[in-house]
Amino acid sequence: MLGAAVELAGSDGLLFTGRLSVSSHPWLADHVVLGSVLVPGTALLELVLRAADEVDCGAVEELTLAAPLVLPAAGGAVQVQVGVGEPDDEGRRSVSVHSREGEGPWTLHASGALAPAPADTVPFDATVWPPQGAEPLDVAGCYERFADAGFEYGPVFQGLRAVWRAGEDIYAEVALPEGTDGDAYGLHPALFDAALHASLVSAGGADEGAVPFSWNGVTLHATGASRVRVRIRPTEDGSSIAVADTAGAPVVSVRSLTVRPITTGQLRTGDRDALFKVDWTGVALTGERADSLALLGKDTEGILDGLALQPRTDLDDLAEAGDHDTVLVPPMAGGAGTVESVHAVAAEALGVIQAWLADERFAASRLVFVTRGAVSGEDLAGAAVWGLVRSAQSEHPGRFGLVDVEDDADAALIPQVLASDEPQLLIRGGEVLAARLARTEAQQPLGWDTSGTVLITGGTGGLGRIVARHLVAEHGVR
Template sequence: AAAVWLAEGDGLVLTGRLSLAAMPWLADHAVHGTVLLPGTAFVDLAVHAGDLAGCGVLEELTLQEPLVLPASGGVQVQVHVGDSDGGSGRRSVTVSSREGEGEWVRHAVGLLAPADGEPVPDRLSVWPPAGAVAVPVDDAYERLARRGYGYGPAFQGLRQVWQAGDTVYSEVELPQVIDSDAAGFGLHPALLDAALHGLLATGSSNSNGNGNGGGTGLPFVWSGVRLLAGGARHLRVVLTPGSGGVSVAAFDGVGQPVLAARSLVLREASAGQLTGAGGQVRQSLFTVDWVPLPAPQDSDTA
C-alpha cells in the first residue's frame, strides 16, 4: 500500500495489510487445515520491491516461517529492501509481519539484483511438446486434498498436464472467482501457485525438489526468478526437476516468456509445524507478570 525511501542510505520499506476480508481468495489456500499466505505471494512482494529498487532479478528467496492468516482481523506486512552494495547493485530483501501489537516475525529473506545481462528464455514454439504423454487431471485436486492441500476454487487453476520423462508440462489459468482481484499483481500468486500444481499432481517432486514425493511440499527456496511480462491470466508451464531443485518456465498463450525461475526447492510441511507457526505469532500477545502476594498474618508468631 505504501513505499518509503529511507533517509539514511538508499534502502526502502514497503508496508501494507493482509486480511481475508480484503482478499477473500486467500482463504482458498490452506495446508493441513491452516490458511497460509502462499509462497508465491512472497515472490510477488519481493519482485515488486525489486522493481521499485531497480533490481529485475530475485536471486534468492528463502521462506523461513509460514504466514498464518487469521480468520478475522488481519496482519501488518513490511517488505524491507536494504542498501545497494555499490558494486554489483545487489540488495537484501526481507518480508515480515505481525498481528495486532505483537512481535514482528520474519517470514522470508533474500537477495535482489539488477537484470543486466541475464538471458531471456527462448520463445516456446511447439505446444504441447512432441512425445509428451497426457496425464489425467480430473481428480487432481481431490488427490491433493488427501495429501493435505486444501485448495479452494481460487487456487484450482490446473487445466491440462503432460509428462515426458521427469519434465512436466501444464496449462493453467486464473479462475474466474478472482477476476475482480486480479489487478495490481505482476503475476497473480494464485496463477503462479497453480503453475506448480502439475508437479504435485504427477508426484514428480519431494522435499528436495526432485524424485517421487507423496507428502505435502511447500516452496522453500526460490532462485533466479525473473518476471518478464505482467498481467498474464493463462500460462503454459515447463517444470524440469534436477539435482538442485525444479526449474520453472512460464509462457503466455503464444509462447512468449512470462516468468523464469532457475530453481525452486520444496520442503515437507506437517500439520504440527503449521500449528506451531501460527502459535508463535499469537504467543507474542502473552507476557509474564509478577503479582505481589501479601504475607499471611500469624498471631502466634513472637
Template sequence: TTFLELGPDAALTPMIEGILTDDVTVVPSLRRGHDEQRQALTALAKLHVTGITVDWTALLPQAGRAVDLPTYPFQRQRYWQRASTSDGDLGAVGVDAARHPLLGAAVTLAGSDSTVLTGRLSVHSQPWLADHVVGGAILLPGTGFVELALSAGGQVGCDALTELVLEAPLVVPERGGVTVQVLLGAADETGSRPVTVHSRDGGPDQPWTRHATGTVAPATRPPSFDLAAWPPPGAAPVDLTGRYDAQAAAGLAYGPAFQGLRAAWTAGDQVYAEVALPAGDGADDGYRMHPALLDACLQAVGLDTAQVGPVRLPFAFSGVTVTVPDATTVRVRITPAGDGVRLDIADAAGLPVASVDTLTLRELSAAQLAAGRPDPLYRLAWQPAGTVDAPPVRWAAWEDVRDDVPEVVVLRSEPGRDAAAVHRATHRALEHVQTWLADDRYARSTLLVATRGAVAVTDEEAPDLAGAGVWGLVRSAQSEQPGRIVLA
C-alpha cells in the same frame, strides 16, 4: 393469491397457509419480538419480489438513482467494489503509495539507502487467500512472498529475484488481518539489495516474525525459450481427475482461486502444463504474477509420479524473473535442476512470461505450522500459587467460638450425595449465615465456609451435591454482603 396481514403479530398467516396451500403468498406486516421497521421493510420487499407493485416513492421520497442489480444468482463474481488497500492521501503523512494490491505504502529511511514497504493481508481485502489452506490454517503461499519481494524490488529498479528462502509460514487469520513489512537494504556495488519479509499479528506491542530472506537485483537478460509447439510433440497426457481432492486429504486444500491447473503432459523427466487464473481472481491489476497463478504452475511439479505424496511447499527460489506482468493464462515447462526444478512459463503463443531457475520444495512439519499460528486470544493454564509471607491469623471453628470472636471463623460443610444430605447442609449453612450477619459480635470478622469436592476441577469429576448446594446459597449471600464471607 396474495395476502398481507395487518396486525401486531403473524396470527392469521399460518392459518391461511394451512387452508390455501396451492400457489399462495402470505406476508405478515409485523411479528412479535421483531423490530417493527425492519419487519415492515421485509414485508414490502417480499411483496415486491412476488410481483406486487410497491410505491417505493412513498417510502423513499428523496430524489435518488435506481441501480440495476444482476439478474443472476450471486456466485464467485464480486459485484460490490473491493476495499482499497491504499486509500487516503499517504503523502500527507510522509510516505509514498506503493500502488500494489498487497503493499499500500513505502518509505525511504533517512540516512540510509534502505526502503520499507508495508501492507495488510486479510481474507476481506484479498479473498483469494482463503483458498490456500494447509493443515487447517490459511497460509500465504510461497508464491506470495515471491510477489512481495519482486514488487518491492521493482520500486527501486531491482526487477529480478536472485534468491529467496522461506523460513516460517505466514498464517492469515480468518478474521482481522496481519501486517506485513518488506525491507530492502542498501544496494551493493552491483546494485543488488538484501530483502526480508516480516509480519505482525496484532498491535504495536506484538513482536515481528521474519518469514523470508533473499536478494533482489537489476534484471540482466530476459528469459529465452520457446513453447510455441503445444501440446509438446510426443508428450503423454496426465489424468488430473481427483487430484485436488487427494491433495486436500493429504492436508493441502486448494479452493477455487488456486485450482488453476487445467491440463498436463509428461515427456521423459519433463512436465508440461496449462494453467489459468480462475475468472474474477485476477481483477486486481498490479501483480507481477498473481500468487495463485504462479502457485498453480508449481502444482505441476511431481505430476510425473503416479501418486500424491506428502504435502511439500516452496522452500527456496532462485533466479526468478517476470517479463510480462498481469498474465492470466500461461504454459509451463518443468525440468529437473539439481535438488529442485526449473520453470519456464510462457503465454498462449509460447513467448516467455517468466522463469524460475531453481525451485526447492520441502515438507512442512506440524511444529513449523504451529509456530506460524498467532497465539490464541484465550488460553487455560495452571500457574503455581506459591506461598505468601503474612502474619498469622487467629481463627476458630464455628463450634469453638465464644465471646472473643477471632479474625476468621471457619464453618465446615459436611459432604453428601442424596437429597437429605443436601437439605441438611444448606439449612445448616443458611442458619449460620443468617446468625453471622445479624449478630454484631461478628461485624469485624470474616466467615470462611469450607467445602470439599463442591467444585469440579476436571471434566471427569462429579461435584459433591451437598457442597454445591452450599456454594450456590453462600454465593447469593456474598452478593448481598460483599467482603463478609469467603468460600473455600
C-alpha cells in the same frame, strides 16, 4: 498487496508496507493448508518482485522462506513489511519480509537478495503446444487427493487444466477462473501456485506435503497473465520453472526452486512463543584430525591416556612447550561430598577460564573441557563445568569447547571430533552428537495439591513475585 513505500532516512533503502486478510484479498481464503489459511510462497515472492521493480532490480537472486505466514482466524488482518537494503558495489540489495498481528512481535517470513540484472534463463519454446511427444497425464480428481493430504485448494487455486510429461520435463496449462483479476499482479500468486501443482500430479502426490522453500534466479518478464503454459525441469537442487503466455512469450522464469515438507506445528500462530529444548543430533566425522593438541593438567582418571599427550602443569609450562591450536582440560576431580565436589570443581574451572582469557599467549588457541557423564547427570560436578563453560562460550565465541564421553573408546575419537567447529559435543558409543535447538510441546501439568505449601526457588526477586501472584490468582494457592 503492498500499499505504500517509504524511503529510509540517511540511506538508499526502502520499506514497503501493506495489510493482508481474506477481506482485502479474498482469494487467500482458497489456500488452506493443514487447517490454516496460509499465505502461499508465491504470494511472498510477489511481494518481493514488486519491491524489486520499485528499486529497478531485474531479478530476485534468492529468497528463502523462514516461517509460514498464517492469517489469523475470524478474518483478522496482518501487517506486512518488505524491507529493501542499500545497493552494494554490484547493485545487489538485501530483502526481507516480516509480518505481525496487531501490536504483536514481528516475525521474519523470508529473506534474500535482489539482483540488478535479469537472471540467466533456459529457453522455453511454448509456441508448439502441447510439446511434441509429450504424454498427457490424468488431472481428474487431483484436487480431491490434495485435500486428503491436508492441502484444501479453493476454486481460485484449482487452476490446472492439463499436464503432460516428456522425459523428466513436466508441462502444464494453467488458468485463473473467470472473474479473477490477474492484471493487478506481476503473476497472480494463485496462478503461479497452481502451476507448481503439475509436479505433484506427475509424482502421483508424493510431494503433496511440501511447500516452496527457496527461490533462486527469479525474473518477471511480463505482467497480468491469466492463462499460462508451464515447463518444470528437475535440477541438482530442485526444479527450474519457465512460464509463458498462450502466444509463447515469457512471463516468469525461475532458475531453481526447492520445496520442504510442512507440519501442523509450523502453522500454529503461537509457535513464535513456542518452547524449545536441546536436541542432540548426529554429525558426521570428516576423517580429518585436529592438529597440535596439548593437555593442561593431570588426567587423574586416565581417560585421555590413549592420546599420548604429555600433561602440562600450568599455562607457563604449556607456553614453553610451543604453540597449540587446541588445549584439552581433562575431567576434574572433586571432593568427597557431592556439594563440596561441585563447589570445588566449579571454582577450579572458573580459575582456569579466567587465567586462559587473561593470557595473550593463547589468544589464537581453543580450550576444550573434557568430561565424562556430565550431560547424563552421572557427574554433577562435570555438569556444573558445562554450565560455566557455556556462559564463557557465549561471551567469548570460539575460545572454548565442551566434549562429554562415556568411556575410553569414546575418548579416542576426540582428535577427529575436534576437527569440527562445534562448541558442544557428546561422544556415545562411537557416535558424535551436537547440540541443536528443537521445538517441543508443552507438557501436560502434573496434578498437585494446591492446598499445601509451595516453595519458590531461584528467581526470588521480580520473577518470584510474578510466579507467586500467578499461583495465588490462577491456582488458589494460599
